[in-house]
Every structure is written in structure tokens, then in C-alpha cells.
Amino acid sequence: MQRPMTDKHANADHPIHDLTARRWSPYVFSDRPVEPADLRSILESARWAASSYNEQPWRWIVATTADPAEHARLLSCLVEPNQGWARHAPVLGLCVAALRFARNGAENPAAHHDLGLAAGNLSHEATARGLYVHWMIGILPERARELYAIPDGFQPLTAFALGHLGDIEGAAEQHRARDLAPRTRKPLAELVFGGRWGTAAW
Amino acid sequence: MQRPMTDKHANADHPIHDLTARRWSPYVFSDRPVEPADLRSILESARWAASSYNEQPWRWIVATTADPAEHARLLSCLVEPNQGWARHAPVLGLCVAALRFARNGAENPAAHHDLGLAAGNLSHEATARGLYVHWMIGILPERARELYAIPDGFQPLTAFALGHLGDIEGAAEQHRARDLAPRTRKPLAELVFGGRWGTAAW
Numbered sequence: 001m002q003r004p005m006t007d008k009h010a011n012a013d014h015p016i017h018d019l020t021a022r023r024w025s026p027y028v029f030s031d032r033p034v035e036p037a038d039l040r041s042i043l044e045s046a047r048w049a050a051s052s053y054n055e056q057p058w059r060w061i062v063a064t065t066a067d068p069a070e071h072a073r074l075l076s077c078l079v080e081p082n083q084g085w086a087r088h089a090p091v092l093g094l095c096v097a098a099l100r101f102a103r104n105g106a107e108n109p110a111a112h113h114d115l116g117l118a119a120g121n122l123s124h125e126a127t128a129r130g131l132y133v134h135w136m137i138g139i140l141p142e143r144a145r146e147l148y149a150i151p152d153g154f155q156p157l158t159a160f161a162l163g164h165l166g167d168i169e170g171a172a173e174q175h176r177a178r179d180l181a182p183r184t185r186k187p188l189a190e191l192v193f194g195g196r197w198g199t200a201a202w
Numbered sequence: 203m204q205r206p207m208t209d210k211h212a213n214a215d216h217p218i219h220d221l222t223a224r225r226w227s228p229y230v231f232s233d234r235p236v237e238p239a240d241l242r243s244i245l246e247s248a249r250w251a252a253s254s255y256n257e258q259p260w261r262w263i264v265a266t267t268a269d270p271a272e273h274a275r276l277l278s279c280l281v282e283p284n285q286g287w288a289r290h291a292p293v294l295g296l297c298v299a300a301l302r303f304a305r306n307g308a309e310n311p312a313a314h315h316d317l318g319l320a321a322g323n324l325s326h327e328a329t330a331r332g333l334y335v336h337w338m339i340g341i342l343p344e345r346a347r348e349l350y351a352i353p354d355g356f357q358p359l360t361a362f363a364l365g366h367l368g369d370i371e372g373a374a375e376q377h378r379a380r381d382l383a384p385r386t387r388k389p390l391a392e393l394v395f396g397g398r399w400g401t402a403a404w
Contacts, residue, residue, distance in 0.1 A: 014239070014246040017330045019219075020323050025252050037216070040404065043394050044216040047387050049322065050227050052339045056388050061395045062403050070397055110339040112314035113321070113360060117337075120251065120322015121222050128219045135319075137254045137312040149399045158315060185249050186258050192245050193263045195272055197351045201264050202242065 007182050014188075023127045024183055025134040027175035029089040030166040033065060038129050039091060042162070045125035049118040052110035057098035058118045061148055065090045073147060078159055079138035085175050086136070089161035094144055095119065097155045115157060126162060134161045209384050216390075225329045226385055227336040229377035231291040232368040235267060240331050241293060244364070247327035251320040254312035259300035260320045263350055267292045275349060280361055281340040287377050288338070291363035296346055297321065299357045317359060328364060336363045 010021040043060060051057060063074035074092040075083055086092060097111040108114075123133045136159045144156040168176045194201035212223040245262060253259060265276035276294045277285055288294060299313040310316075325335045338361045346358040370378045396403035 010250045012246055012250065014243045016243055016247040016250065017221075017327055020247045020250055020327065023250075023252070036404075040390070041216045041218055044214055044390060045218040045222045047390055047393060048212045048214065048218065048222055048225075048385070050225075050325070050337050052337075054386070056393070059393055059395065059399075060403075061399070063396065110360070113318035113339075116315035116318020116320075117322050117325075118318075119315070120319045120326070123252070123319075124222065124322065124326055125219055135252050135254075137315075148395070148397075151399065154399075158312070183250070184256070188242070188246060188249055191249060191258070191261055193261065193350070194265065195350075197261075197263070197353065197356075201262075202238075 007180060010183055019124055019127045023123055024132070026132045026165055026179050027085045027134065028166040028168050028171040028179050029085075029132070029161060029163040031065065031088055031090060032164045033090045034131060034163055038131065039064070039162075042122055042125045042129070042131070046118040046122040049114065049121045051114040051117065052108060053101065055098065055101055055108055055110075055114070057108055057111045058115050059096040059098065059154065061094040061096065061144075063092050077140050077144040077147065077156070078136060079140060082136050082138045082159070084172075086134070086159075086161040088166060089134070089163040091162040093160045093162065094139065094148070094156055095158040095160065096150060097157050098153065099155055100153050111155075112157060119158070119160070122160070130164070131162060132165055136160065209382060212385060221326055221329045225325055226334070228334045228367055228381050229287045229336065230368040230370050230373040230381050231287075231334070231363060231365040233267065233290055233292060234366045235292045236333060236365055240333065241266070241364075244324055244327045244331070244333070248320040248324040251316065251323045253316040253319065254310060255303065257300065257303055257310055257312075257316070259310055259313045260317050261298040261300065261356065263296040263298065265294050276361075279342050279346040279349065279358070280338060281342060284338050284340045284361070286374075288336070288361075288363040290368060291336070291365040293364040295362045295364065296341065296350070296358055297360040297362065298352060299359050300355065301357055302355050313357075314359060321360070321362070324362070332366070333364060334367060338362065
């Protein structure tokens with residue numbers, strides 16, 4: 001049984017774009033593969049994010065269930081609780097930040113931020129294609145570094161699971177409950193300030 | 203004279219969503235104000251980004267030319283070269299990362315990344331509304347902290363200029379040239395790896 005999607009729609013206080021309102025991070029993925037053309041477009045979209053000095057401090061290592069051994073290898077770079085649900089996602093990715101500017105070796109203070117900007121594009125493109133992304137900070141960076149020979153100066157920071165929504169009926173209760181819970185956010189008045197910290201802009 | 207937009211359209215190797223293809227970072231802004239309703243929706247959209255443990259480690263301080271003194275105050279938190287062009291943008295924002303989890307005080311390793319994810323939503327919503335965003339890492343964080351009484355545990359990391367495109371004919375040559383130059387990116391084969399670092403996934 002497919003689940004109703006209405007509970008996951010952003011309960012926005014001001015009108016926002018449909019792709020932003022519909023995006024959320026599922027725990028229960030279907031094993032239905034992602035079309036290779038979709039996957040390429042999703043990463044292509046990330047490629048076109050803005051970055052400080054156009055450094056493009058993002059690299060991705062991807063694996064799909066089309067190659068089960070590679071998929072299992074990438075899965076092994078996630079912390080155990082993430083492995084439990086992410087194993088069902090047909091596409092897994094490791095997101096790696098380039099910590100220094102290629103042109104002069106100086107530290108890039110925007111490296112993590114810009115990796116996140118690219119992740120925003122990636123999520124947006126996936127949503128536009130009927131797919132879902134779940135970002136994870138819970139990875140095993142040193143295992144990833146060793147397995148994939150990630151060089152110094154590059155930091156494995158996050159991972160993503162990508163795919164179609166799965167059937168929550170057969171899912172573990174904790175994942176089912178999370179996938180059914182409404183999305184919640186702090187009020188905008190606690191996030192956007194004018195003039196002084198803590199003073200709501202509106 | 204308005205400029206042609208074609209050169210700024212992403213020269214994508216795989217199809218991507220129109221809002222991603224059209225987004226770019228102008229130096230030359232019009233002084234035409236941004237509608238308050240648009241600004242609220244743009245920040246609302248950022249509010250709905252994903253974040254690690256739903257921490258929402260993002261805060262924004264915004265100023266518009268509707269209050270010139272506040273606009274000038276926020277402008278003064280940018281490094282000099284950014285002040286030169288950003289002063290014309292009708293909306294300026296400071297983006298602040300919450301470095302620790304509110305629930306336990308532990309360091310949030312995703313703080314910068316998630317601020318970037320929210321920035322992705324913000325850019326997307328602005329683009330959908332015919333507006334443009336230019337992100338800056340070039341800020342004066344200690345000045346921002348002092349001016350706005352930003353508490354410990356929060357890091358002013360980036361700023362943005364937001365508005366409509368301006369007339370490049372009257373702009374400084376360096377800004378005019380940058381706004382006319384095509385957008386360039388590394389090839390996808392240098393960014394997306396499979397199996398091993400440096401081995402193109404496709």
C-alpha cells in the first residue's frame with residue numbers, strides 16, 4: 001500500500017514553491033531502481049550550484065543496486081542505524097568536501113556550506129523527478145577514506161540515499177512512524193531577525 | 203538596457219530543472235525593491251530545508267532599502283569589495299550557523315552544510331519569483347557579531363544580496379564583464395566517482 005502524501009506537505013506560513021513543499025526525507029525506500037538518466041540529471045543539477053570563487057568544492061561517490069557489491073561497499077560507510085534503512089535505497093552517495101582552494105591551497109571556509117548548496121540542487125532535481133533524497137551526517141569518514149582512497153584535503157562529510165518511496169506497511173515501526181509524522185519547523189519569527197539578534201524581522 | 207539572459211543559462215550536459223538552469227549570481231542589481239511578500243516566501247522556503255536531527259541550524263538577519271540605515275548597517279558587515287556592488291541590492295541578509303545542538307550542546311558537524319542546504323531553497327524560491335541571489339563568504343564576522351549582538355555558539359558565515367537584475371550599461375567594467383560571462387563548471391566526470399576516487403562514475 002502506498003502511503004498518503006498529504007501529511008508530509010510543508011505546512012507553510014507563506015506560499016513556497018511546490019518542489020520545496022513536497023520534499024521530505026523518507027526512511028522507507030522502494031527497491032525500484034532509479035533510471036540512470038535521472039541519476040545523471042540529479043548530479044548534473046548539483047554541479048550547477050553556486051560556490052565561493054566557483055571552486056565547486058563538491059565530489060560525489062555513487063553506487064547503485066545495479067552493482068550490489070558496490071552498493072554494499074558504500075552502505076558500509078554509513079553508521080549502523082543508517083545502514084538499517086538505507087540498504088533498501090537503490091542509490092547511495094557519499095558527499096565529499098574539498099577543504100582547500102585548488103588555485104592556492106588556502107582553506108576554503110565555504111567548503112561545507114557549498115556542499116550543502118549543491119545538495120539543495122540535488123534534492124530539488126530529485127523531487128522534480130518524483131524521487132526522494134535522505135541526507136545523512138552519520139557516516140564513517142575514515143572507513144570511506146580508506147575504502148575509496150580519498151586523498152588528504154578532501155573530507156567525506158555526508159551521504160545520501162535516493163530512490164522512490166517504499167511500502168511503509170512492511171517497514172520497522174520506528175521508520176513507519178517517522179515517515180508518517182508531519183514535518184515540523186521552528187516559527188519564522190525565531191529564525192529571521194531584523195536590526196538585532198532575536199528581534200523578529202516581521 | 204536589460205541584458206540578454208541566454209549566456210547565463212546553464213550549458214548543462216544532462217537535462218536539469220529550469221530553475222536550476224536559470225539561477226546565477228549577479229553583481230549588478232537594480233534598486234527596484236523586493237516585494238515584502240516575496241521576501242517572506244523566500245525565507246519561508248529556506249525554513250523548510252532538511253537538517254541533521256531537524257536542528258534547523260540557520261538564522262538570518264535581513265535588511266532592506268525600505269530602512270536605509272539598517273541596510274547600510276548590514277552592508278558594513280561585508281568586506282569592502284562586496285560592499286562596492288552589494289550596496290545596490292535592495293535586500294541584504296546575514297546567514298548565521300548554530301554550531302551546537304540545542305538539545306545537548308554537542309557540536310553539530312552539519313551546521314555549515316545545512317545552512318547551505320537552506321540557501322539552496324532560498325535561491326530556488328527567489329529564482330521562481332524572478333529574483334536573483336548572490337551569496338558571499340566575504341563578510342566581517344566579528345563586526346556582524348558586535349553590531350547585531352550575535353551570541354556565542356552562533357557563527358556569521360555568509361551573506362546574500364537579493365533583488366532584480368540591474369542595468370549593466372552603467373555598471374563598473376569588472377562587474378559588467380562578470381555578469382556577461384558564461385557560467386562554467388568542471389565536467390561531471392571530475393566530480394562524480396564510482397568504486398574509487400578519481401574514477402568517473404560514467
